[in-house]
Amino acid sequence: MRPIDKFTCYNSEKISFDADIFVRYYQPLLGLNGFALYQFLRAFPSQTGRLSELLNQLDYGMNDLETSIDKLSALKLLDIYDDHGHIHFVLYSHLTPEVFLSDPLYKQLLIDKIGQTAVGKLMLSTEVSGKKTSKKFSDVYRVSELQEPETGLSTQTGEQKLDMGAFQIAMQQQGIHYVDETKDILALYALSEKFGLDWYQLFKIAEVTQNVDHSMNTANMSRRLITQNQKQPKLVDFSKAEQALIRTAKSGRPEVLLAQIKKRRFDGHPTQKERQLLARLSRDGVSDEIQNMLIIYFLEIRGYSNISDYIEEQANRWKKDKITSAELAVKWLATYQSKQAEKIKQKGQPKKTTAPVGSQTPEWYEPAYKNETSEDQQAELEKIKRDTLKKMNGGD
Incomplete structure (x- = not known):
């Protein structure tokens, strides 16, 4: 991205926004720069502009802008499309507190930033008293009323997420434990996403790379996965x-x-x-x-x-x-x-030595040179030589 690149912002007038939710749940992950960028894109006076306008209004450099954009896209608050120097930003609404905390990755990221105690208080604030009487989908809609999906098309929507619950059950069964639960869980999500693994595939890697004391070694897991995906000699x-x-x-x-x-x-x-x-x-x-x-x-x-x-x-x-x-x-x-x-x-070969000064004929020496100075010229040169020596010796 360059400051002169144009950008267009979409959905800014359609998204819902709650400042209290955004500050409590998203700002710790985005930082102040990311928070300010999202707010500014929501309220940008026109849908198009240049990135230099964002830099001037937000008063930070290009690196900070790119980092903020990356963080917003990673948290599914915007999508980025680059059309040959014209950037398209598609904004999305933030999640509700309940949905945010039900996502194990977002929850773990928040714990890493503000601590387990603070997240525990946020969870208490989202709890509702009383008995839940909501109906399930299958209680209301019959299968016969639904249109069957076309053959060959997947009915799954959204990205596949790591089933951390199943992963942790397998850990308990095999006696594997975390070294640092927060950091290890974040590393597991990153490895799952990077290498496209489900919980079982990832657990098999964790099982063969665990430490001697049965603690998880995410560095070993990363090394093993890189090796498996690296072209090896036969x-x-x-x-x-x-x-x-x-x-x-x-x-x-x-x-x-x-x-x-x-x-x-x-x-x-x-x-x-x-x-x-x-x-x-x-x-x-x-x-x-x-x-x-x-x-x-x-x-x-x-x-x-x-x-x-x-x-x-x-x-x-x-x-x-x-x-x-x-x-x-x-x-x-x-x-x-x-x-x-x-x-x-190379050490066994004799070193090339340089000849001593005077042992070689100078390159400027010309053996065919012939002195063609006349007798009158030689007499004049001798006179100049005598006069010069006389002056050097203090003579008149």
Whole structure:
């Protein structure tokens, strides 16, 4: 978006608005900038204008404007359409308190912003006393009175939402618990939306990536999903030795592999610090196969007797380079070894030395040069030379 872009606003005269509801439920999520933008679009004097008008009226920069627009669209308060530099804003009404709090994602976002106690008070304010006597849809309308949907068309309306209730029941059955309930739930919604997963698909990922103490590891879940959606090299593309290395990395727990290598190579055992390092890597979302490749890299290839804090630096480097599987790690190691071999080769070559000053003929030297100065000119030059020396020596 650019300040000179035109925009058109739709539905501004059709939406319903309650300032008290908006301040209590939406402003904590939108911030003051988002709140001001929504209010201004509702009351914009004409339906069309330029973005520069919004910037001038609201008195903030382009980045703040784009962030506010993104937040409003994420909370379903507006839709954005870009028609080659002409922006179309379609405004929508806010939800009622009951509907807002019945949405588990919105409720969790609000808890993250204002706390459980404050949200609990909001929930109490929406409760109504008495017995609910409303009728169900099926109590009033018979199926025969409804028009059957066309074949092949889905009867589901709106976006599919994560069934957090079913997810949490599965967690209880398998003994999995949150590390930070608010942050973990928000991460689950984000992963579900980003990768298009229902509650069961997401739970199976949570199950295989949980920590040793059965706590949920959303960082591990994200890493696993990225790996699954990332194009991986085929096993047949590697040598037999590399294939064996990949299978080793994928087949066991890091603690077991570390103990095996230390016993075989050094007749030793993992230290307490090494166990803590591996536990920290797991909490940071480093998968078992990547941890195994790191252990092999430091103990087998680099020849270290212990894995040290450097393993975390290498893990971060691989994370930055998007090394998310044993196959990609083996390719990285092959490239690393190739570079090391090239460095050793270059060190073995004699350095090119520069000849001492005076040992080479200057480029400006011309052997065919011939002095063609006449005798009279030489006599004149000698006279100038004598006069100059006489003045330098203080003579008259």
